Amino acid sequence: MLKTNFLDVELSNPLMNASGVHCMTTEELDELAGSAAGAFVTKTATRDYREGNPEPRYYDTALGSINSMGLPNNGLDYYLDYVIKRQKEGAKLQFLSVTGMSYEENISLLKKIQESEYEGVTEFNLSCPNVPGKPQIAYDFELTEKLLSEVFTFFTKPIGVKLPPYFDIAHFDEMARILNKFPLTYVNSVNSVGNGLYIDLDKEQVVIKPKGGFGGLGGEYIKPTALANVRAFRERLNPSIKIIGTGGVINGRDVFEHILCGADLVQVGTTLHKEGVAVFSRLAEELQEVMKEKGYKSLDDFRGKLKVI
Numbered sequence: 001m002l003k004t005n006f007l008d009v010e011l012s013n014p015l016m017n018a019s020g021v022h023c024m025t026t027e028e029l030d031e032l033a034g035s036a037a038g039a040f041v042t043k044t045a046t047r048d049y050r051e052g053n054p055e056p057r058y059y060d061t062a063l064g065s066i067n068s069m070g071l072p073n074n075g076l077d078y079y080l081d082y083v084i085k086r087q088k089e090g091a092k093l094q095f096l097s098v099t100g101m102s103y104e105e106n107i108s109l110l111k112k113i114q115e116s117e118y119e120g121v122t123e124f125n126l127s128c129p130n131v132p133g134k135p136q137i138a139y140d141f142e143l144t145e146k147l148l149s150e151v152f153t154f155f156t157k158p159i160g161v162k163l164p165p166y167f168d169i170a171h172f173d174e175m176a177r178i179l180n181k182f183p184l185t186y187v188n189s190v191n192s193v194g195n196g197l198y199i200d201l202d203k204e205q206v207v208i209k210p211k212g213g214f215g216g217l218g219g220e221y222i223k224p225t226a227l228a229n230v231r232a233f234r235e236r237l238n239p240s241i242k243i244i245g246t247g248g249v250i251n252g253r254d255v256f257e258h259i260l261c262g263a264d265l266v267q268v269g270t271t272l273h274k275e276g277v278a279v280f281s282r283l284a285e286e287l288q289e290v291m292k293e294k295g296y297k298s299l300d301d302f303r304g305k306l307k308v309i
């Protein structure tokens, strides 16, 4: 009932982790690979190992989470070795997330992936909000276009981009116009809502240490923003560009709503962090329940079919 195809690979369901959650080490990645998730993505890798920001840097709130991790990761080689090893063992569809700390690093990371044996999907993260002094690439439209123009002079493997949320119709229009120029496999909307501030009222204090307490928001807070971005891009992007919907998935109804807005796959961040990998079987069961109630037999029966009034 939940089966779905992505790049001609049949997945048992459309669920994945969102990059950053439960995907830093090979142990965590093995757990994802062995879970009920249809696919998984690695922690966003930079060229070199990074320690990330000082702790506490992730905090669960009643309605979601706030984080300023600062890109802690084991470096590209660690994740590339992992996905190539699994590929040789027969893994069919994997997602490798990367971002550079500079324009040149972005190009050299993608060249390395292009020249490697890796045949899976690359998720090019244009939206990390948590590195002090480094603005998000995808809020700079000119830079995004320049960077993607250069990437597609040499990159021929499947690649998608992870975007931040946009809040203005003109920005949906402009970003979609840029993305439609390129043979992207997919667009992933949204990364965290950047630089919120959560306060512990008793202590009259922030809850995470980096950046004076400012951090990316996830969870229930962000579902309407996530759905708006999925819907807006589905209405604007070439049909050949798939959409991964991310943001505010707490239960099966949320997964249904993302797919109704046009998502091909749906990623889970904050709720995976709260519940662990058992979340995927719960969400799959709940999604099936919603579909049964409504009389739907496959995801194609309702994908992208949100009604307007």
Ligand code: DHB
Pocket: 020, 044, 052, 067, 068, 069, 070, 071, 072, 125, 127, 128, 129, 130, 131, 191, 192, 216
């Ligand atoms: C981090 C956060 C993000 O939202 C992202 O896309 C990449 C990295 C982080 O703080 O580690």
